Amino acid sequence: MSNGYAVHQDNFRSWFMDKLLMGMSWPEYLKTLITPFNVIAAIVLSVGLPLIAIRFVQGLASVTHASNDYPWGILLGWGLFSGVPLSATGFVMATAYYIFGFKRYHSLVRLGVLTGFLGYLFAVIYLLTDLGRPWRIYYPMMVGFGTASVLFLVAWHVATYLTVQLLEFSPAILEWLKAQRVRKWAMMITIGMTIAGIILSTLHQSALGAMFLLAPGKMHPLWYSQYLPVFFLSSSIYAALAMVIVVSTLSARFLRDKTDGNFLGNLDNLTIGLGTGASVGIYVYFALKVIGVAHDDNWNLLNTGYGHWFLVEMLVFVLLPGLILSLGVKKRSSAIVRIGAFFAVFGIIVNRINVSTVAFNWNLQDHLHHIIPPWKEAAIVLAIAMLHILIFRWILNRMPVLREHPDYRSSH
Amino acid sequence: MKLYDGGKILIGLMVFVGIATFPFYYNIGKVDSKPELKTDTPAIQAWEKQYGKKECVESKEYMRSEHMQLLNNWRDSVVRDMNRQYVSMTSGKKFNMSLQNGCLECHSNKKQFCDQCHNYMAVKPYCFDCHIQPMEKEENKS
């Protein structure tokens, strides 16, 4: 009824294009797209997307070299088992901010939630690429309830948590679209969603570890432990803190014009704060892992080939990033903390791939030869990861994530 | 009243109409007649001789509208409950619940029977991805 509404409707088309093209005209917008990174992205996608099409037409065997002995490959080892802990960012940041009252992390909460949401979304996309009959993905929800299965739990949780995270992130979308009234509603449910998120994510982070408990005969004893769910949960927490540092560092570096003074001004300080948390998390996790080895009395296995690799994982990819983080915190150097965080994130990926592929089926002949993914599978993983980055950037470019929307600055 | 951006709107409208009517012209010439089901296979004729009439596990009307649900239930009953025999609500006769060894035993003319309606309605049941269809003689070109 108001005048503004009429004007709005009149200019709907231009308003919408304005949103999509960030206020530029088509030629201007297209010109901004020609960057070295986008050229690389185009190459990666032009190789990977056709391979995904081939996979769906001709079956999984056409692109992976999984076999009946090796049911899972890098698509899940990377996409699901590494992707989910690195997406704990949403739950960790929202909990810290809304529940524990760490108000100074305000400028990083939305970034954390977005990283988490997209991370889960893409975990599902990797899973869809890997399922034999992907269009049946809703079966655990509608058709057959395999209630004893941890995968059933993971499926339900990922589905509900994806919805929860979308709702958690919705204020940013609504601010972008200037939908003020709906945004008010969305803000009201934030706390509720955060608490639902805590319950859901702690359960399924550990459930992912529990998935490997079912194959005691196939896992290398150094990686197999009845504490696997605890390992997965505890490492996901420091993974999330380190991941927020990584994502915020990259955003500040490559999308500086989308940030505001509040974000940039606080970033170094907050990075050190997050680094403190992450290093504590790493030490806790490291201690738990030592207890795991001690509990199963696997010390003698450390001096074997797999044992050496286990030591590399523990010392180089867990303890070392922790020490680097501590050093950075002590010297109050955000640069050192960042190095530690990148290292820690890499370490998480190493661990999850170790559990899901290196330690799994270790006693089969020629095992190590089997776990190297064929180039087609790697190209598919790369293409999906590239899509992930592009969508992430698309959102950061448009929605108020790294900056506060001027209309809502005082409303938090 | 002046139409702003008239050209663009017209092009947009044309594209829209084109997409919206796609199903119509996509199917032009594909289906020109109503489905005609043939129930004159040797097995059905033998049945007719024995029982004096053509009949399926349930009435024709029921089968026409409910056979999908019935088959779903049969599938679950056989695979999950080990109940293999179906007692007809219509005739009380007992039937072996099986697509390949039951339904298609009588309806050995899948092309003249199943496919007639399925093609007409443009549905593609995935049953035959696994269940083997009966061998059918190539139709005479007449």
Place this chain on the structure above:
Amino acid sequence: MSMDRRQFLKIAGISSILGFGASVASATHTIWEPGLKPPQVEPNPDGLIAKRWAMVVDMSKFKTDEDIKKVTTACHQTHNVPDFRNPDGTVDKKFEVKWIWEEPYERTFPGSENKFMSEHIKDMPFIVLCNHCDNPPCVRVCPTQATFKLPNGITMQDEHRCIGCRFCMAACPYGSRSFNWTDPRKAINPATENKAYPTRTKGVVEKCTFCTERLQFGKLPACVEAAPKGAMFFGDIEDPNSEVRKIVTSQLTIRRKPELGTGPAVYYVIGGSDHA
């Protein structure tokens, strides 16, 4: 956004109910509700019934490779199991689908070999198949109950419901499950195809079903029928008069990887005298 403590607790309470609700909703849901119930449906009156089906395989009765091949071929032809071959005629291990197959001793009974055991046993092939465990890991991990236990002990596979996640294959310690990595019909010979049994399709997991479909018509499993006399027995192990029970009670039998606690229902006689 500001809220007082009371409000916070209210929302916190509601959302934890919602969160937990999602995770326990399944537990309260009726797990399996058949669409057709007796008396509308009934078991086939000719069907064989048992409290617990089990199998005994006497390896000493398999004298030649032919004997074993007969058994595996009988099963694979009955069930339209695809036979993927490399160009040189050897089995294509990547696509291979197997319901019943051969394994060497050290893969059949790992951990029980010793330095001094007879070369003959060490080198001979063993017939292996799904063990239809009492406590099957595959059933525990299936998110859709596509694989499940029948009351007669058979671990059944419902390909209609399989989503192809392959968790069951990761969990099965015996390698008894095969995934259809590509369309299986490419590797089924139409001449020997069993028109009375379905094939499978791309993207589902399959395995031995103890010939559930044959038992329902009063027939023994195809492998048992094709085996040399006295080499394979099938029956109700809970029935004290059944052949399988008598053998298991009177002789030393071993099962595959019993230490895992899965409770296999396939028993092996390795050396041995005549019996039954």
